[in-house]
Amino acid sequence: xxxxxxxxxLGDTLFPDAVxxxxxxxxxxxxxxxxxxxxxxxxQMHINTGYQREPVxxxxxxxxxFGDTSIEAVVMPSGSCAxxxxxxxxxxxxxxxxxxxxxxxxxxxxxxYELSELLVDVLGVTGVGAYFPHRVTxxxxxxxxxxxxxxxxxxxxxRAVDSIDLVELPGxxxxxxxxxxxxxxxxxxxxxxxHDKLDSIATTGAEVCTAxxxxxxxxxxxxxxxxxxxxxxxxxxxxxxxxxxxPDVLTEAAA
Amino acid sequence: MSTFLGMPARPPRSPYGTGNxxxxxxxxxxxHHELGNGQLRxxxxxxxxxxxxxxLDVTGELPDWEALRDAGSAIKTDAMNRLPELLEQLExxxxxxxxxxxxxxxxxEANEIVARLVKAxxxxxxxxxxxxxxxxxxxxxxxxxxxxxxxxxxxAELIVQLAHxxxxxxxxxxxxxxxxxxxxxxxxxxxxxxxxxxxxxxHLAAAAxxxxxQKFMTTKVAVSGxxxxxxxxxTLSVVESEGNGRMCLTLPDTLITVMGIEKxxxxxxxxxxxxxxxxxxxxxxxxxxxxxxxxxxxxGDGPQGFHLVLLDNGRTAALxxxxxxxxxxxxxxxxxxxxxxxYERTGGHAYGSTYPGPIGAVLTPQLAGMHAAADDPxxxxxxxxxxxxxxxxxxxxxxxxxxxxVELRHQHTEQTGTTPEKLxxxxxxxxxxxxxxxxxxxxAAGLGRAVAGRDGTISRLPPPFSGWSDxxxxxxxxxxxFRAWFASDEGRAALRAAADEHDRGRTREEPDRSxxxxxxxxxxxxxxxxxxxxx
Ligand code: SF4
Numbered sequence: 001x002x003x004x005x006x007x008x009x010l011g012d013t014l015f016p017d018a019v020x021x022x023x024x025x026x027x028x029x030x031x032x033x034x035x036x037x038x039x040x041x042x043x044q045m046h047i048n049t050g051y052q053r054e055p056v057x058x059x060x061x062x063x064x065x066f067g068d069t070s071i072e073a074v075v076m077p078s079g080s081c082a083x084x085x086x087x088x089x090x091x092x093x094x095x096x097x098x099x100x101x102x103x104x105x106x107x108x109x110x111x112x113y114e115l116s117e118l119l120v121d122v123l124g125v126t127g128v129g130a131y132f133p134h135r136v137t138x139x140x141x142x143x144x145x146x147x148x149x150x151x152x153x154x155x156x157x158x159r160a161v162d163s164i165d166l167v168e169l170p171g172x173x174x175x176x177x178x179x180x181x182x183x184x185x186x187x188x189x190x191x192x193x194x195h196d197k198l199d200s201i202a203t204t205g206a207e208v209c210t211a212x213x214x215x216x217x218x219x220x221x222x223x224x225x226x227x228x229x230x231x232x233x234x235x236x237x238x239x240x241x242x243x244x245x246x247p248d249v250l251t252e253a254a255a
Numbered sequence: 256m257s258t259f260l261g262m263p264a265r266p267p268r269s270p271y272g273t274g275n276x277x278x279x280x281x282x283x284x285x286x287h288h289e290l291g292n293g294q295l296r297x298x299x300x301x302x303x304x305x306x307x308x309x310x311l312d313v314t315g316e317l318p319d320w321e322a323l324r325d326a327g328s329a330i331k332t333d334a335m336n337r338l339p340e341l342l343e344q345l346e347x348x349x350x351x352x353x354x355x356x357x358x359x360x361x362x363x364e365a366n367e368i369v370a371r372l373v374k375a376x377x378x379x380x381x382x383x384x385x386x387x388x389x390x391x392x393x394x395x396x397x398x399x400x401x402x403x404x405x406x407x408x409x410x411a412e413l414i415v416q417l418a419h420x421x422x423x424x425x426x427x428x429x430x431x432x433x434x435x436x437x438x439x440x441x442x443x444x445x446x447x448x449x450x451x452x453x454x455x456x457x458h459l460a461a462a463a464x465x466x467x468x469q470k471f472m473t474t475k476v477a478v479s480g481x482x483x484x485x486x487x488x489x490t491l492s493v494v495e496s497e498g499n500g501r502m503c504l505t506l507p508d509t510l511i512t513v514m515g516i517e518k519x520x521x522x523x524x525x526x527x528x529x530x531x532x533x534x535x536x537x538x539x540x541x542x543x544x545x546x547x548x549x550x551x552x553x554x555g556d557g558p559q560g561f562h563l564v565l566l567d568n569g570r571t572a573a574l575x576x577x578x579x580x581x582x583x584x585x586x587x588x589x590x591x592x593x594x595x596x597x598y599e600r601t602g603g604h605a606y607g608s609t610y611p612g613p614i615g616a617v618l619t620p621q622l623a624g625m626h627a628a629a630d631d632p633x634x635x636x637x638x639x640x641x642x643x644x645x646x647x648x649x650x651x652x653x654x655x656x657x658x659x660x661v662e663l664r665h666q667h668t669e670q671t672g673t674t675p676e677k678l679x680x681x682x683x684x685x686x687x688x689x690x691x692x693x694x695x696x697x698x699a700a701g702l703g704r705a706v707a708g709r710d711g712t713i714s715r716l717p718p719p720f721s722g723w724s725d726x727x728x729x730x731x732x733x734x735x736x737f738r739a740w741f742a743s744d745e746g747r748a749a750l751r752a753a754a755d756e757h758d759r760g761r762t763r764e765e766p767d768r769s770x771x772x773x774x775x776x777x778x779x780x781x782x783x784x785x786x787x788x789x790x
Binding site: 009019023028035037040045046048052054057061088146173178180182188189190219222223 | 282283286287290296596597600601637638639640641642643644645647648661663664665666667668669676677680681683684687688690693697700712714719720722723725726727728729730732733735736737738740741742746749750753754756757760
């Protein structure tokens with residue numbers, strides 16, 4: 001399958017490892033990964049902060065970059081960006097766009113998937129041949145959980161990983177407190193939520209906390225680092241891309 | 256936008272500064288005080304956790320819960336769409352049954368009407384049934400200012416009133432208090448209370464009961480709110496847990512009900528849906544203990560004078576707006592508060608309004624406006640959410656609160672003119688729509704490596720990011736962006752290796768792979784697949 005990869009602005013710039021793992025994983029599963037080079041940002045940060053006029057060009061670019069009919073599916077290693085493309089781009093296009101933009105947005109939204117959705121629903125795989133001999137706990141990010149309804153897809157993928165020790169995260173579905181600019185505008189409340197999440201993670205004794213969103217992991221990982229926790233964060237894509245032959249993402253990342 | 260003759264293009268909102276629809280300070284500052292209160296956070300955490308679990312139990316046991324939610328949503332939407340017609344029908348029916356209907360545009364009018372009606376009875380005291388509408392308009396304060404003493408009879412509301420405190424939850428106004436605090440409040444404020452009173456809930460309740468009973472027996476006028484008003488029959492309804500409301504609704508000579516105009520339901524049979532949705536969503540009970548229904552006056556039984564005050568106070572303004580209209584569907588069950596991670600940490604006072612929590616963050620600015628230029632605390636409310644969506648999942652009438660918050664944020668930024676934030680957002684969008692500029696910005700971000708410590712993390716960021724770095728480290732930006740890697744020899748080699756691995760794997764793991772392929776439906780896949788193989 002020819003799959004358009006959207007790196008997301010955060011993934012491209014700050015967390016390229018998660019995007020790289022996504023590209024490698026899909027290629028290893030036998031798919032052609034294309035990266036439209038004009039892509040930048042889905043505009044989610046703008047929209048969620050209350051700006052719908054400003055991201056119109058971003059929404060238009062996204063529809064154009066991925067509108068190519070030879071791209072059968074669009075994937076991104078981010079539940080919140082997938083949610084924005086699927087649900088918010090239409091709002092922006094309806095408000096400020098012409099009929100061409102509205103149509104373009106609808107076409108692209110219909111073939112847009114977050115990574116676990118693409119793997120399980122479109123590509124029909126849960127066992128991706130990954131090997132990850134570590135204790136892992138999974139935090140379902142709010143937008144994956146409630147905007148996309150990914151359900152247990154990420155967990156099914158993780159359960160199929162060879163040698164993984166998957167432990168349940170207590171209070172998994174409570175928000176970690178990130179919320180984009182919420183973490184800045186309401187930093188103290190965000191921190192209170194983060195600390196409860198860090199406490200839950202601590203009870204699992206996991207080496208790794210994983211999730212499908214680099215943004216939430218940036219927040220959780222930043223908190224873990226600050227309290228000098230032994231647990232670190234790793235995007236779901238990186239666990240799924242780890243194999244016996246290219247095993248050691250943990251040491252590689254630490255290097 | 257077209258304007259009909261005599262119809263204002265924008266209906267008025269609740270006037271600035273009257274009633275209880277606006278706090279003194281913006282949410283982050285108000286939350287700061289509450290976040291520092293460990294006792295409050297423990298009380299709230301415990302209470303919301305318990306009630307969340309109860310709610311999940313009793314909603315989970317109903318096989319048609321989702322259908323009920325849909326029905327509730329549909330009935331409310333229908334009611335909002337023909338509100339004027341339904342209100343006229345309600346007025347007609349109430350009048351037909353011997354009641355009197357009054358219309359109040361805002362809190363000042365409503366307060367005056369109620370005070371006038373109470374004075375006309377000659378009484379200088381009223382007993383009150385717990386009511387959000389009278390909280391909203393600040394009725395107690397107004398009555399006191401004209402020499403009428405209101406007595407709250409809901410136990411939690413009584414605690415709040417005795418403590419000269421403000422409610423912090425729609426349903427459990429004293430949720431922020433524990434029993435030791437309540438004992439102390441009773442000892443301090445209830446005249447003649449047993450000084451030996453301990454903190455056993457039953458004993459506390461008994462002390463309140465003895466105090467209230469005397470009020471029930473002697474007070475001639477009651478003021479209530481209403482959970483529902485039925486247009487078809489003119490019936491009003493209050494649902495409650497303690498029975499104190501029923502005492503107020505039946506014992507006095509005169510009953511005055513203040514009802515927000517959005518509480519109207521078209522038909523009597525609609526109650527069937529809401530009397531299931533409301534208690535399960537609010538207290539996690541299958542049925543609330545007391546449901547009172549009354550229609551006008553019945554000679555020789557119950558209050559012989561009945562007044563219904565229909566309160567607008569910004570509701571028609573909300574109705575004229577797509578967001579506001581959706582928010583008016585709220586039945587004040589408080590489920591969204593109980594699941595909200597922000598509410599759980601900050602409590603209700605941080606919202607500054609009678610309506611706290613997620614729905615309050617939507618409803619309050621709708622009713623009373625966001626006067627951005629005046630640094631209105633209300634304009635901070637739409638941002639008091641991480642948009643986690645738990646409220647949407649919990650809401651029995653399926654109000655999409657996160658989307659409404661995002662829309663309100665948009666309204667706010669459209670109204671505020673140019674701000675530093677808006678300029679930054681514009682600049683960011685400009686950079687992001689131009690790939691060349693974007694790559695430049697990515698390079699600049701990469702310079703952040705320079706300020707990282709030896710462990711590759713940044714622990715201090717400049718404003719406006721300092722709130723972030725107070726509690727979180729930031730990983731240093733990587734050496735290479737994804738797009739640079741993808742275009743590099745290294746990236747190409749890595750992807751080629753992955754493709755080779757696939758080709759080798761195909762022969763080795765044939766059964767697994769063919770399973771994957773059979774799951775795929777599109778014939779196109781195979782074409783691309785073949786091309787990959789030959790490339
Ligand atoms: S918005 Fe929904 S969940 Fe919240 S109080 Fe209203 S009806 Fe209940």
